[in-house]
Amino acid sequence: MEKLPALADLAATEEAILGGTTARRGDVVIARGEGCWLWDTQGRRYLDLTAAQGVAMLGHCHPTLSQAIAExxxxxxxxxxxxxxxxRARFAAALRQVLPDHLSHVFLANSGAESIDGGLKLARLATGRTGIVATMRGFHGRTVGALSLTWEPKYRKPFEPLLDVTHVPFNNLERMDAAVDENVAVVVLEVVQGESGVIMGDAAYLRGVEEICRExxxxxxxDEIQTGFGRTGRWFAHQHHGLRPDIICMAKGIGGGFPMGAIAYTEAVHQALYPGAHGSTFGGNPLACAAGLAALRIYREEQLIERSAAMGQLxxxxxxxxxxxxxAVREIRGLGLMVGIELREKVGRYLKALMEEHGVIALPGGSNVLRLLPPLTISEAxxxxxVQAIAAVLPD
Ligand SMILES: Cc1ncc(COP(=O)(O)O)c(C=O)c1O
Structure with a gap:
């Protein structure tokens, strides 16, 4: 049999062993990254307008971050x-400085879904209640707890029964009002729904939900997993609306691309904890904390939160x-560098054309939104x- 070329070898090997859960974009094998750019094993360069699914907020391989990890x-x-x-202690202190004052305690985890699962446990512990309310079109991850909150039937149906979660329409205060009773421990939502297509929560709705919870x-x-760390032009998206959540879940940008998650919560939630209430072997490991510490320094020194607001506007x-x-374009919307272009048709073929014809990588949001989550370091050029590539592939 003829020997396979190297590229096909790597893609085929990965697919044969690791394949099955992820739809791939052709047989591209990414090998290197710098700033907003990625290179494949054939030396082709791509503009990464996804920041590797919203995590490489500082750009790929920011030298300060890479050095901190190596050291x-x-x-x-x-x-x-x-x-x-x-x-770990230094990272905790640095994270505490960027968190809202009332979120005084943190649990360190390794991913978004793990943070969500932990957050659910903390909420049940602190309230002594079991009920959970989440929103339609919300996405919170795919472990069993997080999947129970995630709305998309395609993701959850085969795994039911999951945790008992009441899903109510997003941006509908009446339905939220009807769903939250004295058995509900926690209401979980995103301020901007990312995976569903960059859908903005209304300010009045979000404040209303908070009031209902308090009452x-x-x-x-x-869930600040996608929106946290400057993605929307503030440290955390809920700060746009002056909200005071009891718990926030973080991941993606927290380690500048290094795998890490965290849950921040109030003193009242902290009071319910006891040794063994929660745990994670890898959570808060020194390598992740060194990455997180360097990432927080870079966000501040390079003023990336402010930059996200300005570049998002541009x-x-x-x-x-x-x-x-x-x-073909129904609406263009965004907050900071979290941007969605809603089309009147499915987005798949345009994502393919962007990558294959222009070397530009973007994400879908729902079925018909072209979603952009570039690194916060992206330049005007x-x-x-x-923009030119997107304009070239989208139809009239
Ligand atoms: C809003 C939101 N919540 C939770 C998650 C799950 O995070 P992870 O994939 O790290 O488990 C994601 C991932 O895309 C997300 O966007």
């Missing part, structure tokens, strides 16, 4: 949580100008490359 890797990689650790003794848990303006006369 820590030579010092200490694993440290059990029954010991204190110098980097009925339920906790408000906000991206929206340029998209609006470039796509002004397109009937890179925005222009992206």
């Amino acid at each position: 820590q890797a030579h010092c200490l990689i694993a440290c059990p949580n029954f010991f204190y650790n110098d980097v 009925r003794g339920a906790l408000l848990m906000i 991206l929206l303006e340029r998209l609006n100008q470039a796509l002004a006369d397109r009937t 890179e925005i222009e490359v992206g």
Whole structure:
């Protein structure tokens, strides 16, 4: 048999062993990244307008981040949580500084879904109640707890029965009002629904949900996994609306791309904890904490939160100008560098054309939204490359 070329080898090997759960984009094998750019094994360059699914917020391989990880890797990689650790303590203090004042305590985890599952446990513990309310079109991850909150039937149906969760329509206060009774421990929502297509929560709705929670003794848990760390132009999206959630879940940008998750919560929630209430072997490991510590320094030093707001504005303006006369476009919306272009048809073929014809990588949001989550370090020139490519592939 003829020997397979190297590219087909790697893609085929990965697919044969690891395949089955993820739809791939052709047989592209990504091998290197720098800033907003990725390179495949054949040397082709791509503009990454997804920040590797919203995590590489500082750009790929930010030198300060890479150096911090490398240095820590030579010092200490694993440290059990029954010991204190110098980097973990420093990271905790740095994270506490960027969190809203009332979220005074943190549990360190490894991913978004793990943070969500932990948040549900904390809410049940703190309230002594079991009920959970989430929103339609919400996405919170795919572990059993997180999947119970996730609405999309395609993801959840085969795994039912899941946790008992009441799903109510997003941005509908009446239905929320009817769903939250004295048995509800927690209401979980995103301020901007990402996976469903960058759907903005109305300010009045979000404040109304918080009021309902307060009135009925339920906790408000906000999923900041995609929206946190400057994605929307504030440290956390709920800050746009002056909300005071009892719990927030974080991941994606927290370690600048290094795998990490966290749950932040109030003193009242903290009061319910006891040793063994929750745990995670890898959570808060020194390598992740060193990455997190460096990432937080970079967000601040490079003023990336403010930059996200400014560059997001520019991206929206340029998209609006470039796509002004397109009937195929129903709406362009965004908050900071979280942007959705809603089309009148399915988005799949345009994502393919963007990558294959223009070397630009974007994400879907729902079935008909082209979603952009670029690194917060994106330049004006890179925005222009992206806008021109999008304008070239979208139809009239
Ligand atoms: C809003 C939101 N919540 C939860 C998750 C799940 O995070 P993870 O994939 O790290 O488990 C995601 C991932 O895309 C997300 O966007």
